[in-house]
């Protein structure tokens with residue numbers, strides 16, 4: 001088996017290998033480890049394993065930005081297309097100070113397996129800018145977005161690579177991306193991004209789609225168990241975590257704790273998720289919500305709950321923090337929240353983990369539906385979108401569950417085995433050019 005190391009080692013714009021131990025490097029190590037496990041399970045030959053461990057295209061760009069006080073800053077941007085064997089590249093754009101090429105590469109690789117797993121005709125991509133959007137004015141943010149898009153323009157397009165929102169970006173960011181691309185093309189190209197405002201061709205149901213998928217995956221994992229009163233803790237109260245808390249409460253679960261970058265709050269009787277969201281809209285975060293107790297970020301992970309939903313960033317469940325987890329079910333709203341060492345700890349403790357590439361696939365499923373509508377210049381009702389989302393999520397869950405049961409695998413190993421095998425098969429059928 002190929003050691004999953006150097007082939008996917010990436011360099012920064014200065015040519016430096018990202019610092020060992022950076023969050024991004026750890027995410028990439030996790031992604032390569034998972035690929036290695038799948039390659040071994042599937043008996044992939046070394047050459048194909050090496051190809052799948054290596055991104056197809058990686059672009060690092062400088063993004064100069066004029067600040068309001070006249071100063072010029074320069075930040076780094078990235079776009080990585082991991083694999084395009086099954087269709088155009090697809091994946092989010094993240095604005096976060098820690099974003100680096102390694103992180104983007106890991107996220108792009110996970111997107112490849114996710115799209116294959118849920119059976120949508122895309123390869124995997126991801127991009128980002130190493131900037132904290134909270135430190136920018138709206139006009140600065142728009143300038144960063146437009147300049148970044150201008151720099152990655154040769155890579156993206158509705159038939160090539162279709163960005164979507166991720167951490168630190170939203171519908172407005174997607175609208176600026178669509179406009180920048182369209183102005184350069186000379187006509188409107190709604191299909192170049194998904195997660196747009198509906199007035200620009202965004203799909204009904206896209207905003208809450210990832211969270212809806214988290215709810216569907218949670219219900220599937222609970223199986224025959226009555227969700228009424230099942231307690232839930234959600235780490236991260238953003239575009240995924242906040243609506244996931246709401247959908248799980250709608251399913252009669254009791255959401256007893258949520259957190260975001262500002263803090264964590266708990267109420268054993270159950271939080272009023274709508275009231276917490278109203279507080280966040282006003283105060284900028286969950287901290288200070290008056291009808292709950294504060295707790296530490298670390299304590300939220302160790303709460304005695306039925307379901308833990310990590311929905312913030314990568315690498316939060318490590319060998320150390322996983323030992324504190326008392327939930328019986330972990331449903332990964334975030335990408336890459338669990339390290340391989342933590343996976344072992346959780347498996348040994350009998351905790352079921354619904355892996356990211358399955359649990360949070362609702363977002364890319366409805367992104368795909370949005371793109372199909374754009375390419376046809378047609379719109380579907382919210383009900384039509386909901387039915388297609390549910391069908392694809394439930395089918396993927398059933399396939400993963402069946403393989404896991406048949407072969408005695410964790411859900412993560414089964415999900416990766418399915419995703420990687422479909423991409424490997426696409427390569428075999430297409431052959432190697434020239």
Ligand SMILES: NC(=O)c1ccc[n+]([C@@H]2O[C@H](COP(=O)([O-])OP(=O)(O)OC[C@H]3O[C@@H](n4cnc5c(N)ncnc54)[C@H](O)[C@@H]3O)[C@@H](O)[C@H]2O)c1
Nearest residue numbers: 166167168210236237238239240260261312334335360363
């Ligand atoms: N947006 C999507 O459609 C989508 C789809 C699939 C997967 N994801 C993944 O879901 C995760 C969250 O993405 P998002 O779009 O909701 O981003 P977001 O920026 O909307 O929200 C992130 C949330 O995490 C919180 N957070 C940051 N650091 C934290 C910490 N240390 N402890 C607790 N909370 C913390 C932030 O305050 C914020 O509430 C990411 O891993 C992303 O890749 C997102």
